[in-house]
Amino acid sequence: MSDFGVVLLPSTAAALRSEKVLQQANLQIRLIPVPRELSSNCGIAVRFTWVDRDDVEAALARAQVDYEAILPL
Numbered sequence: 001m002s003d004f005g006v007v008l009l010p011s012t013a014a015a016l017r018s019e020k021v022l023q024q025a026n027l028q029i030r031l032i033p034v035p036r037e038l039s040s041n042c043g044i045a046v047r048f049t050w051v052d053r054d055d056v057e058a059a060l061a062r063a064q065v066d067y068e069a070i071l072p073l
Contacts, residue, residue: 002072005053007046007060008038009067015044018065025059027052038071047073 009015015031022029027048034045048056050072060067 002050004047004073005050005056006032006035006038006071006073007048007056007067008034008069008071009042009044009046011042012044014066015042015046017063018046018060018067021059021063021065022046022048022056025055027055027059029056035073 007018009018019029019031029046029048031044032047034043038045046056053070057070
């Protein structure tokens with residue numbers, strides 16, 4: 001199992017908003033360039049610890065942040 005996951009986002013604005021939302025939820029995240037093997041409209045992804053996947057998804061849903069996918073890294 002992967003240690004990290006990424007949230008692929010549709011825009012830079014969504015990436016910055018998701019960063020704020022996830023930090024406010026006290027989740028350890030980092031903005032990273034989208035890995036080459038993954039596709040995204042935006043060049044920025046949010047990396048997080050995979051065990052926090054459900055919390056990441058819930059926080060983004062509560063804040064109504066649109067994302068393309070949540071994938072293991």
